[in-house]
Amino acid sequence: MSENIPLYHQSKLKLKKRFRFFNKSIYKNAYENYKQKIYKVLFFISLIGNILSFFYILYIKRKILKENNSSTFIPPYVDNINNNSNNTDNNEFPVLKLSKDELLEMCYKSRAFYYKEERKRQTSHILDNYHNQKYETIQYKINYLSIHESPDYKSKIADKIGVRTYAQKVLGKDISVPILKIYNNTKEINFDELPNQFVLKCNHGAGMNVIVNDKYKLNKKAALGQLNNWHNINFGLREGEFQYINVDRKIFAETFLKDNIEDYKIYCFHGEPKLIRVQKRAGPGKGKINNYYTIDWNLTDFETGKEKFFRDPNTHFEKPKNLNLMIEYAKKLSAEFVFVRVDFYDYNNSVFLGEMTFTPSNSHFHLKNVEQSKYLGSFIDVTKIKKYLFN
Numbered sequence: 001m002s003e004n005i006p007l008y009h010q011s012k013l014k015l016k017k018r019f020r021f022f023n024k025s026i027y028k029n030a031y032e033n034y035k036q037k038i039y040k041v042l043f044f045i046s047l048i049g050n051i052l053s054f055f056y057i058l059y060i061k062r063k064i065l066k067e068n069n070s071s072t073f074i075p076p077y078v079d080n081i082n083n084n085s086n087n088t089d090n091n092e093f094p095v096l097k098l099s100k101d102e103l104l105e106m107c108y109k110s111r112a113f114y115y116k117e118e119r120k121r122q123t124s125h126i127l128d129n130y131h132n133q134k135y136e137t138i139q140y141k142i143n144y145l146s147i148h149e150s151p152d153y154k155s156k157i158a159d160k161i162g163v164r165t166y167a168q169k170v171l172g173k174d175i176s177v178p179i180l181k182i183y184n185n186t187k188e189i190n191f192d193e194l195p196n197q198f199v200l201k202c203n204h205g206a207g208m209n210v211i212v213n214d215k216y217k218l219n220k221k222a223a224l225g226q227l228n229n230w231h232n233i234n235f236g237l238r239e240g241e242f243q244y245i246n247v248d249r250k251i252f253a254e255t256f257l258k259d260n261i262e263d264y265k266i267y268c269f270h271g272e273p274k275l276i277r278v279q280k281r282a283g284p285g286k287g288k289i290n291n292y293y294t295i296d297w298n299l300t301d302f303e304t305g306k307e308k309f310f311r312d313p314n315t316h317f318e319k320p321k322n323l324n325l326m327i328e329y330a331k332k333l334s335a336e337f338v339f340v341r342v343d344f345y346d347y348n349n350s351v352f353l354g355e356m357t358f359t360p361s362n363s364h365f366h367l368k369n370v371e372q373s374k375y376l377g378s379f380i381d382v383t384k385i386k387k388y389l390f391n
Helices: 007-068 078-086 100-122 129-136 138-148 151-158 162-171 220-231 235-239 323-333 370-377
Strands: 179-183 198-202 209-212 251-255 263-269 272-281 288-293 339-347 350-357
Touching: 129 138, 138 339, 138 370, 151 162, 151 350, 162 323, 162 350, 198 220, 209 220, 263 323, 272 323, 323 339, 323 350
Parallel strands: none
Antiparallel strands: 179 251, 198 209, 198 251, 263 272, 263 339, 272 288, 339 350
16 A cells, blocks of 8 residues: 555655654653652762761760760769669659660750750841740740750659559549559450450550440450550650650550540649640541630630641530639649649549640640740740759
């Protein structure tokens, strides 16, 4: 058939086919080259980042060693930790003995953060207005406290089991949610000896809870696997919340109070409650309502600024019957601390202590704007730290 096509058109068709093939090969080769270039750029960025991180940590270590004029930097509170662990008879709140590697990792992490923030502070004159204000916020001041206050000082309170002993000593009675059983590990958990409803928790961190509404419908294998993973985590080192490092890791079964119970979180500054946050689940997959009230139970415009933890002005939480009692308890429990959040439940005409936390959301929680953060930060006087992490 091609014989019937004029010679001119035959040559034109051949060129067209060659041109089409030529374009496809060009596009394919260009795409492969483009991918290779992107991979190379990403590799070099990662490499540079790792090199800078290595030298920064090295710089921190050298600075620490130089400041302390010793071959190995160990902060002053460490002797107290190790002495207390060997003298459990006289120490009401014994803590664990830490290895040198764990101590050094804790020191370097905290100092790296501290120097990073201090460097920003020193150059604050060239920063914008927001950065100039950030050192007055509650988030920055909580970070400051977490670095300068001894974690040994707080570990007895951060421990979700040990806090009960502290509360009983301060208040003269135990107001914590009753414990059903304490376990050293998941192998000791016997579901047959537990009621139909209960809560399984780890005592050495935050957010490690398994709520059991019906144990006969519970996927026990999955629950035990999750608890085992949590139990094996050194939460304090991983998250940089050093008050949890010295907590002797346990799992405990706690009495089930009520499904989706209101959680009253009272923010206390130098022993004075200033703000109450009420938290409750909005519904399956809808996040949690977080409304902030004054001590006199007036709704404020404070909000977290997060979709999953949102303010809902249309939801009115009734003033709890035992509000004054919760405030009284919060004052006593927070009296010796610069800042702590004390959580309560008001159930069946009784007040129950949930926990006490020094670094809410690892001090990275959000508020609506910097003005709200500065307002709460104004209640913290960092000069009144009683026990220091570093000299």
